[in-house]
Amino acid sequence: MTDVPMFYYTTLAALLFSIGAVGVIVKRNPILIFMSIELMLNAVNLSFITYSRYLHFLEGQVYAFLLITVAAAEVAVGLAIIVALFRSKREVDVDAASLMKE
Amino acid sequence: MSPADLIAIYFYFFAALAILGALGVVVLRNIFHSVLSMIVCLFAVAGFFVLLNAEFLAAVQVIIYVGAIMVLIIFAILLSTRIMRRDIVQTNAYVLPGIIVSLAFLVTTFFVIISTRFVEDYHVPFYPAWLAEASEKLDNTMIVGWSLMATYSLPFEIASILLLMALIGGVVLAHRKEDD
Numbered sequence: 001m002t003d004v005p006m007f008y009y010t011t012l013a014a015l016l017f018s019i020g021a022v023g024v025i026v027k028r029n030p031i032l033i034f035m036s037i038e039l040m041l042n043a044v045n046l047s048f049i050t051y052s053r054y055l056h057f058l059e060g061q062v063y064a065f066l067l068i069t070v071a072a073a074e075v076a077v078g079l080a081i082i083v084a085l086f087r088s089k090r091e092v093d094v095d096a097a098s099l100m101k102e
Numbered sequence: 103m104s105p106a107d108l109i110a111i112y113f114y115f116f117a118a119l120a121i122l123g124a125l126g127v128v129v130l131r132n133i134f135h136s137v138l139s140m141i142v143c144l145f146a147v148a149g150f151f152v153l154l155n156a157e158f159l160a161a162v163q164v165i166i167y168v169g170a171i172m173v174l175i176i177f178a179i180l181l182s183t184r185i186m187r188r189d190i191v192q193t194n195a196y197v198l199p200g201i202i203v204s205l206a207f208l209v210t211t212f213f214v215i216i217s218t219r220f221v222e223d224y225h226v227p228f229y230p231a232w233l234a235e236a237s238e239k240l241d242n243t244m245i246v247g248w249s250l251m252a253t254y255s256l257p258f259e260i261a262s263i264l265l266l267m268a269l270i271g272g273v274v275l276a277h278r279k280e281d282d
Binding site for chain 2: 004006011022023029031032034038050053054055058062064065066072073074076079082083086
């Protein structure tokens, strides 16, 4: 079966990862930083699935599944931290969370 | 129109959707619009999973990412930010350096991708031969389920312990003490 080349998928995954990296560096709202991290995780998932499909490496799908699990765990803890941060500072801004620096 | 053409058309459609969604997350000023744009991007990635014969993961992607994680993020926004305020500055002072670093990463990765020769038909030694042979005929869900329950049962159990830890951690962190 002729198909879309693997190179297209991996390049797309790299592009999504880079866009997520821009979000992580540039944004100051931790929720948006979180979503950018999720975007990067998704890009990695996409490349896992691509390799699993094109290199006949079926375990790639298992790794992607575990990665989704880790992302869910990360979101549960991270959002709790963000809500706790909002409670103590009354605003959500990573620049405001500099207590340990001072 | 041949099936290969159709797959290519779907690929470009999902690619455009994913890139636009991802750009929307970074570019849009209203955080709630960013979330909606992120959901579009996640759906597009689920479409890629279907194109890549990973139907189980496409379903998992839609259920967990769109159904659980994004709803959780919307709740966090609800609890923590005043989204309707227009004057919130969303970016910090590192816009230009951030874009430069990410572009450098993209270009490096691109050159690594085009210069790598991948080993086709990589053979995994501890993967059962009957499953590898049957994988063309079997359901994708069955293959993933078999792998998770047999070969990768230890990582699967560790993942459930991790989820339990995250559950307890989330409750402890978000718990409001009675005296404040």
